[in-house]
Amino acid sequence: MAAAPQTSIVIRTLNEEAKLGDVLRALQGQTYQDFEVLLVDSGSKDGTVAIAEQFGATILRLDPGSFTFGRALNYGYERARGTYLVSLSGHAIPWCEGWLERLLSHLRAPDVAASTGGGFLPGDSPASRRTRVVRIEAANYKEAPLWGLNNAAGAVKAELWREHRFDEKLTGCEDCEWGWFWMKRGYALIWDEQCSVIHEHHETxxxxxxxxxxxxxxxxxxxxxxxxxxxxxxxxxxxxxxxxxxxxxxxxxxxxxxxxxxxxxxxxxxxxxxxxxxxxxxxxxxxxxxxxx
Known part of the structure; x- marks a missing residue:
């Protein structure tokens, strides 16, 4: 049996064929390559699963009727083998080849529970912006509670996730709840603009x-x-x-x-x-x- 990778990347999908190929190609081009990719699909009717199979991802199927954001991610993390666990949306594209390496670098600090970045539109990039790295702790988190871990593109330590899983009952912000749990226990989260992803979809x-x-x-x-x-x-x-x-x-x-x-x-x-x-x-x-x- 092959040795376990250091990192597991879990992608939650539902009809993501438009962008998923770009996401997986961006992962293939990363300077850091010690990872596996697991796709948790909740009933896609398009070519999502076929695209993921072409890139060698492990396919996990979740009953659409049981879907919550937290449950889908827990389902993937239960089957992940990595020391670091990365969540990525099926339409969030890493913006550069050093994205994953930088995202994981923050987790080497013993008091950091998670790392994440922002989102920007195609044609823009963090390289053209003011670079920001924000350390978020319990003392300053409530000032802007939507800042913090974002499971559309974020990384956590597997050992901490095993101690406290994502709340499967929440309708949203299961990532914020997870981060708040660990901040109350003395850990910090890192928000790094250079860990951002290309992220665009049009909502009504x-x-x-x-x-x-x-x-x-x-x-x-x-x-x-x-x-x-x-x-x-x-x-x-x-x-x-x-x-x-x-x-x-x-x-x-x-x-x-x-x-x-x-x-x-x-x-x-x-x-x-x-x-x-x-x-x-x-x-x-x-x-x-x-x-x-």
Whole structure:
């Protein structure tokens, strides 16, 4: 039997044929190659599984009716052999050949539980941005709770995951809950802009609303958060500088922002996971990046 790889990469998919080949080619081109790829598929009807097989990935099938983000990832990690566990969305493309090596480098620190990056659109790249590396700890996490581990593109230590698995009941932000669990115990998370991925998909306004609602319902289920009533919603809406408002309106950003804030409002007021089941396949999207992409 072949020796276990140092790293296991788990990709959760549902009808990802449009981008999955690009994701797997980017992994093939990494300078670091001591890894295996496991694909957890939740009932794809397109060529997703066939593409993964062409690249030699191990195929794991999850009953679509039992899907939650946490359950799918736990299912893959249970079968992973690596010391480091990497989660990657089926449409999140590593932006350079050193991406994986840098992502894993942060896990060598004994007090770091996880590492992650952001998302950017095709044509952009972290190389053209101000490089940021943020250490997130319990003391500063609540200031921006969507910052932290992002399972669309993140890495954790397998030994810590075995002690505390992802919460399978949460409708979203199972990654944030996992990170918060370890931050409360003295660990840190590293957010590194150079560990970002190329990430793009087009959501309708209802999809944006449902995703935001699920994520904030997930956050509110495990994290004590300040009041977010109508007054707070209005205050957040008015924060946008007037000189940016016209341009935002022309871009349609105001409609998108309204959908996200509406989901945030309802999710935070009704945090029960049972209220927000994944109602249809198009709800299964992973696009929560703290820089807004």
């Amino acid at each position: 306004l209802p999809q944006q609303y449902r995703r935001s609602r699920r994520e904030y319902a997930g956050l509110a289920a495990f994290l004590e958060m300040p009041r977010y009533g109508p007054r707070e919603v209005l205050g957040e809406w008015l924060v946008t500088p007037l000189k940016e408002a016209a341009a935002a309106l022309l871009r349609g950003y105001s409609c998108s922002r309204a959908a996200v804030m509406g989901g945030k409002y309802h999710g935070r007021r009704h945090p029960s996971p049972a209220d927000y089941r994944l109602e249809r396949p198009e709800d299964v999207t992973e696009s929560r990046f703290p820089d807004g992409d």
